[in-house]
Amino acid sequence: xxxxxxxxxxxxxxxxxxxxxxxxxxxxxxxxxxxxxxxxxxxxxxxxxxxxxxxxxxxxxxxxxxxxxxxxxxxxxxxxxxxxxxxxxxxxxxxxxxxxxxxxxxxxxxxxxxxxxxxxxxxxxxxxxxxxxxxxxxxxxxxxxxxxxxxxxxxxxxxxxxxxxxxxxxxxxxxxxxxxxxxxxxxxxxxxxxxxxxxxxxxxxxxxxxxxxxxxxxxxxxxxxxxxxxxxxxxxxxxxxxxxxxxxxxxxxxxxxxxxxxxxxxxxxxxxxxxxxxxxxxxxxxxxxxxxxxxxxxxxxxxxxxxxxxxxxxxxxxxxxxxxxxxxxxxxxxxxxxxxxxxxxxxxxxxxxxxxxxxx
Ligand code: IPM
Ligand code: MG
Numbered sequence: 001x002x003x004x005x006x007x008x009x010x011x012x013x014x015x016x017x018x019x020x021x022x023x024x025x026x027x028x029x030x031x032x033x034x035x036x037x038x039x040x041x042x043x044x045x046x047x048x049x050x051x052x053x054x055x056x057x058x059x060x061x062x063x064x065x066x067x068x069x070x071x072x073x074x075x076x077x078x079x080x081x082x083x084x085x086x087x088x089x090x091x092x093x094x095x096x097x098x099x100x101x102x103x104x105x106x107x108x109x110x111x112x113x114x115x116x117x118x119x120x121x122x123x124x125x126x127x128x129x130x131x132x133x134x135x136x137x138x139x140x141x142x143x144x145x146x147x148x149x150x151x152x153x154x155x156x157x158x159x160x161x162x163x164x165x166x167x168x169x170x171x172x173x174x175x176x177x178x179x180x181x182x183x184x185x186x187x188x189x190x191x192x193x194x195x196x197x198x199x200x201x202x203x204x205x206x207x208x209x210x211x212x213x214x215x216x217x218x219x220x221x222x223x224x225x226x227x228x229x230x231x232x233x234x235x236x237x238x239x240x241x242x243x244x245x246x247x248x249x250x251x252x253x254x255x256x257x258x259x260x261x262x263x264x265x266x267x268x269x270x271x272x273x274x275x276x277x278x279x280x281x282x283x284x285x286x287x288x289x290x291x292x293x294x295x296x297x298x299x300x301x302x303x304x305x306x307x308x309x310x311x312x313x314x315x316x317x318x319x320x321x322x323x324x325x326x327x328x329x330x331x332x333x334x335x336x337x338x339x340x341x342x343x344x345x346x347x348x349x350x351x352x353x354x355x356x357x358x359x360x
Contacts, residue, residue, distance in 0.1 A: 001034045002308060005065040007042040007058070007094075010087060011281025012291035012346075013071020019293035019350030020069060023317060024300040026357055031313040033304075038065070042094065043073025043087035043281075053090030059097055067307035068094070068274040069300060072281035096136050099268035101166065102173040103135040103245065104302070105278055107252040107262055112325040116257035116334050119229065124255060126233040130181065131252055132174040133245025135266055137166045138196075140242045160196050162241065164203050171207040173267075174239035178214045181236050186217045188224045188240035188248065200241065221248070228252060253278050260292030260333040263299035265306050273307040275299040285332075289345035292331035294321055297353055320356035324349070 006021055008014035021037065028035045040058040041049050053073070062068050073087040083089070094100075108128040114121045142159030149155070171187075178185045187204045189197035201218060208216045219227065221244045228235070228248065232255050238248065253262040262278040277295030285291055301317040304310040325334075329352050332343040344352070 001036045002066040003036050003038065003064060004303075005061050005068045006037060006039045007062075007068060007070045008039065008045070009042050009071040009073045009281065010044040010075045011072055011283045011286040013043075013073070013281055015287070015289065015291050015346045016277060016293040016296035017069060017071040019346060019353075020296035020300040022350055023297050023320075023353055023357070024069070024303065026354060027300075027304065027313045027316055028308070028310070030316075030357075031310055033308055033310055033313065042070065042090045044075050044078045046090055047078060047081075047085070047087060053085065053087050054093045059094065062094060062098060062272060062274075065272060067272060067303045068098075069296075069303060070094075070274060070276040071296065072277065072279065074281050075283040075286070092140060094274065095266060096141065098266075098272050098274065099136065099270050100266035100272075100274055101134060101136045101269075102170055102267045103131075103133040103249075104173075104177070104265045104267070105131040105133060105245075105249040105252070105262065107131065107249075107256050109256045110261070110322055110325050112322070112328075113257040113261070113334060115339075116336050117255055119232075119255055123230075123232065124257070127256055128181075129232065129235045129252060130177055130237045131245055131249045132170065132177060132237055132239045133249060134162075134166065134170040134241045135245075136242075136268075137162050138242035160194065160241075160243070162196055162199060164199065167200050167203040168207050171204045171239060172210075174237050175207060175211040175214050178237040179211070183213060184215045184217070184236035186219050186224070186235055186238050188219050188221050188238055188244055190221050190244075191218070192220065196241070204239070224248060225251060228255060249278060258292065258333045260295055260331065261298070262295050263297075263302050265299070265302040267306060273303065275303040275307075289347055290332050290343070291346045292333050293346050293350050294331075294353075297321060297350070316357060317353070320353045323356045324352045327352075 139160040191197035305314040
């Protein structure tokens with residue numbers, strides 16, 4: 001039996017992971033993959049219950065599991081807290097402690113949703129890219145960090161630091177992913193200003209020598225932000241550091257139509273993988289059955305593929321999602337303004353997906 005830990009977290013996290021779990025249980029059951037589920041807290045829910053955004057017990061459960069399915073963290077209730085105790089810290093800690101340095105964020109357009117994008121359909125058509133974001137280093141974790149009073153003024157600092165080992169291993173993940181796709185890697189950097197980016201350039205070039213069959217390009221991060229709006233379909237794999245990857249993956253997600261559609265996988269050298277929607281906790285609609293569970297459901301598909309070696313089961317989920325969208329079902333975030341479409345709720349969207357899988 002494969003132990004799966006669910007960390008619903010905050011806001012819409014519990015609603016969307018509930019649907020993802022139902023789908024995962026059903027598909028795994030049909031494929032004869034035995035799963036055992038446990039739940040624990042992370043983020044604000046954990047602060048409220050245990051006084052910390054990630055308890056040692058929750059972390060221990062995560063270490064003992066095969067994979068973790070996470071919802072989202074954060075909300076206005078905890079917004080005034082200092083950064084080192086906030087809900088987000090739970091997420092950063094679990095990524096770091098499990099050594100999940102490789103964050104895979106695929107962005108692809110479901111044909112039925114091309115009109116939901118804020119970009120013109122002909123620009124959006126064919127988008128199929130993968131952001132490979134370094135997740136356990138860079139400015140998110142660099143020391144020194146913090147606030148101080150210097151010469152009577154408040155001052156704050158963070159440090160962007162990467163060593164060559166950290167860069168080489170994420171570059172390898174990017175090149176290996178590209179081999180299973182269109183064999184193109186775009187390294188995103190700010191080497192005209194940052195020494196850190198100059199090191200990335202050198203190391204990525206070195207790793208590229210082992211992948212002569214993969215084409216490598218370098219792109220400045222500000223241009224990349226622009227090019228993703230101009231011709232997003234031109235990109236295959238984008239590899240970059242933690243901060244640039246955070247920003248560009250939201251952009252990539254949004255141009256496909258909705259942040260509510262994008263799944264992610266965080267992988268490392270250890271055995272545990274962590275799967276979570278790219279979207280946040282959306283506290284404004286939490287508990288109202290309005291959230292889009294598809295990013296969480298598609299994260300469950302990534303879990304089947306990467307942690308349980310079950311690509312067919314993953315494909316079953318993806319096909320079901322495509323069919324449900326093709327039938328015109330939309331949660332509120334996907335309803336185009338003035339389209340006259342009506343939205344269905346989070347639970348009903350889960351039901352629709354299960355129906356297509358043949359389970360409802
Ligand atoms: C993400 C989120 C997190 C990040 C936050 C919640 C800490 O934005 O997963 O992209 O910045 O990594
Ligand atoms: Mg983000």
